[in-house]
Amino acid sequence: MNDQYQANDFGRVAVLLGGNSAEREVSLRSGKAVLQSLKRQSVDAIGFDPAESQLTDLIKEKVDRVIIMLHGRGGEDGTVQGALEWLGIPYTGSGVLGSALSMDKIRSKQIWESRGLPTAKYQIADxxxxxxxxxxxxxxxxxxxxxxxxxxxxxxxxxxKVTSAKQLETAIQDAFKYDNQVLLEQFIDGPEFTVSLIQGRALPSIRMSTPHTFYDYAAKYHDDTTEYFCPSGLSDKQEAELAQLATDAFYALSGRGWGRVDIMQDNAGRFCLLESNTVPGMTEKSLVPKAARVAGIEFDALTRAILETSMPDVLAEQE
Incomplete structure (x- = not known):
């Protein structure tokens, strides 16, 4: 985090929120929380929903930079990043390549495999x-x-999660409603962890526990029975190992600025990479703010640090 910036150094900031993806509602909540935070810090910030306005309206609004809070397709897959590059507007987080690779779970695993990073066995259904x-x-x-x-x-x-060939067939057909390619991944029995990254710093890991079959949409956003442990209960050595693995995985996919990496630990204690998130949630239930708080970074300081990733000198350190 950089203390050299004043609120007016950022100019006019647009918080991109909402959009047209399946994660629109979560994006609206993340974006509104970030927008309120920036305003508390006297940043000249506005909300901007690409589902309701053309991106070229950012020029009309005289926006100097963008903080991306669009989750899922259109916001996290390199699409909006490419459009902003074309418009010449600086933005937070990963670039076109890093966003596209991280959004694609299959390509992520293939790159991690090529780099010798641990991930579960898998197959691809086309x-x-x-x-x-x-x-x-x-x-x-x-x-x-x-x-x-x-x-x-x-x-x-x-x-x-499936345990029979019949269930697998049904689940694959259901998944085809969302994508033409589906990842089939060996289920790992063990705890799930997530490591948040901000400006090259790995925050304390979080361990999630849910009574659901797995950490699904309801467990993430609606169910109060989900438990979060931070510190996660790992030894100092394991915590350092996990932080390094998350950092290596994030940058292997050309990640930049800030993000979150999800990891499982098997019964033998080995860590396996699941996926990288380049625009993680910033809602009241989100994981990045939880980890930041344990690290002594309150929500306003966190949003400020994310906004800083759009600045040239901070960006240069991430290249």
Missing amino acids: KTGFEAGSCGAIMEKLGNKVMVKPAREGSSIGMA
């Missing part, structure tokens, strides 16, 4: 060539417990 008769062999290869995930959705949308 809508154009999927054969239901292959489900039995897939289940056997992946250990008979499989997570089904649309390749390019967030917030656990379209995901399912």
Whole structure:
């Protein structure tokens, strides 16, 4: 975090929120929380919903920079980043490549594999060539417990845990409603962790516990039975290992500025990468603010640090 900036150094800031993705409602909540925070800090900030206005209106609004709070497709996949590049408007977080790679769970795993980073065994189901008769062999290869995930959705949308070939077939067909490619991933029995990153710093890990079958959309945003542990209960050595793994994974995908990496730990204590998030949630239930608070960074300081990732000198440090 950089203390050299005053509120007026940021100029006029647009908080991009809402959008047209399946995560619109969460994005609206994240964006409104960030907008209120920036206003408390006397930043000249406005809310801007691309579902209701053309991006070129940012020019008419005389916006100097953008803080992206669009989750999912259109906001987290490189699309809006490319448009802002074309408009010449600085923005927070990862660029076009880092956003696109991180949004795609299949490409993420392929890159991590090529870098020797640990991730669970997987198969790919393609809508154009999927054969239901292959489900039995897939289940056997992946250990008979499989997570089904649309390749390019967030917030656990379209995901399912299956334990039979019939369930797998149904879950794949359901996931095809969201994406033409579906990731079939070996289910890992063990605790789930997440590590938030801000300006190159890894924040304390959070361990999630839910009575749901897995940490799904309801567990993330609606269910009060989900528990969050930060500190997560790891030893200092394990915490350092997890922080380094998350950092390596994030930058392997050309991540930049800020983000969050989700990780499972198997029964043998080994960590396995799940996915990288380049525009994590910033709602009252979100994980990045929880970890920041434990690190001594209150919400306003966190939003300020995220906004700083649009500044040239902070950006240069992340290249």
